Amino acid sequence: MAKSKKQSASISAKHFTWRFFRRDGVYYADGRTNKHHLGKHSLGTRDRDEALTRLKHLDQQKAVEHGLISAAALEMCSAPSIADGWCQYLDEIDSNHVMGGATPETIKRYGAVRDKHVEDCRKHGIETWAEFDEAALRAYGKRLAQKCADRTVYLELTLLKSINTWLISHKLLPASAKLILPLKKPQGTDTYCYSAHEVTALVSHCRDDRKLVWLADLLMGLAFTGMRISELAGLRWSDVNFEKGMIRVADERSSRFKRQAGSARTTKGRRSRTIPIHPELRTLLVGLTRKPDGFVFHAALGGRVLARNVLEQFIKHVIEPLQTKFPTPQGEIGFEHGRLHSFRHYFCSQCFLGGASEGEIKEWLGHADSKMVEHYRHLRGEDAQRKMSQIRFLDRAEGRTGS
Known part of the structure; x- marks a missing residue:
């Protein structure tokens, strides 16, 4: 042949x-x-x-x-590409939560960060994770800061450092490639916190329009529990215990049956928690119609509550019509920037003003870190003045004598 x-x-x-x-x-x-x-x-x-x-x-x-x-340089040459490194990292954390896996929401959020990072590296000629060194990390952070909030910059750069560490631990990068750049976590928040007067106006506005009554119920649920909209949307009547006066916010990721059925509910904190039922919330809940699907809250036409749809309706039919009543000073964060998550900040602030302890608020919000309570707590000038006026620095009689 x-x-x-x-x-x-x-x-x-x-x-x-x-x-x-x-x-x-x-x-x-x-x-x-x-x-x-x-x-x-x-x-x-x-x-x-x-x-x-x-x-x-x-x-x-x-x-x-x-x-x-050198052999060390060869290790750098064999480093995974930016896209491959991301792929391997996301595959690793997309596992059962018992093995430290991330939630589907986290995977989705990281996917968005990946797409942005991969495209940026492509534009700047960075092909591998070995080339993405401290200088590249700094440069990327500067570009992010031009269009993103400080908290977003911090979270995304921290994630990139975590991937770098993971690649080194799995022998995909040499130890010499470790990113050392210290990052300072931003303090405070850009989330607007409503006042009690504004929340009352928001709910009243919805109550006055029969097409928005369903939204008024949801807003009260958010304001009186501090729950995230996704948690409130998944609330079932089986979670409401009128006898004990408590609402259970369930994390069901450990239920194999519910995971397989696709009905497992999860919380950001990865654990269930309970929230006391406020008397006004009890009145609202007792008056709601119980539907066969078992969920407490429903959308306008009686279907499931979808967070994105609720936000769109809230902005269009509630925030925008009331903007003139509560004008936002130019250059400041005000009423017009309020969103559904603002009710979680409002709940925390009102609980603080009402005398709830830090431990109680942490439990109700589902946070293990006291710093997160500080992040959510807002103290307005009028609230601070009212608290100050209630403090006694001198005995009343002595105060009169010294006047």
Whole structure:
């Protein structure tokens, strides 16, 4: 049988020039024409793209053998691409929560960060995680800061540092590639916190329009529990205990049956918690119609509550019509910036003003960290003045004597 004809081409790799050819369908690389005698090597594949990848690795190995680069530099050269590193990291954390896996919401949020980061690296010629060094991290952070809030910049840069650490721990990057850049966590928040007067106006506005009564119920639920809209949307009558006066916010990720059925509810804090039922909330709940689906709150036409739809209706039919009543000073965060999450801040602030302890508020909000309570708590000038006026610094009689 006649041998297949060689098809050769000269390829200039990073360190050497190779004659690249096929023999009997298998690809070879011949480096004997270089200054250093590199020999002839079978690349062990019939696939051209795979052969070119193996040629790249062969070129790197020969460069180490002949002292052109160090073994440490070779490790850097073999680092995963930006896209591959992200893919491996997300695959790792997309596992059962018992093994430390992230929630579907977190995976989705990280996916958005990945898309942004991969595209930015492509634009700036950064191909691998070895090239994404401290200087690249700083530069990326500066670009983020031009269009994102400080808290977003902090969270995204922290995530990139975490991926870098993960790649090193899995021997995909050398230890010398570790990102050391310290990051300062931003304090405070841009989330607007309503006043009691504003919340009353929001609810009243919805009550006055029969098409928005369903939304008034939801707003009261948010204001009186501090629950996230996703948690309130998933609240079931089985979670409401009128006898004990408590609402259970359920995290059901440990239920195999509910996970398989796709009905498992989760909380951001990964644990269930309970919230006392305020008397006014009890009155609201008692008056709601119980529907066969078992959920407490429903949308305008009686269907499931969808967070995105609720937000759109809230902005269009409530915030925008009331903006003139509660004008926002130019350049400030005000009523017009209020959103559904603002009710969680409002709940925390009102509980604080009402005398609830930090421990109680942490439990009701579902936070383990006291700093998060501080993040949610807002104290308005009039609230501070009212609290100050209630404090006694001198005995009343002594105060009169000294006047």
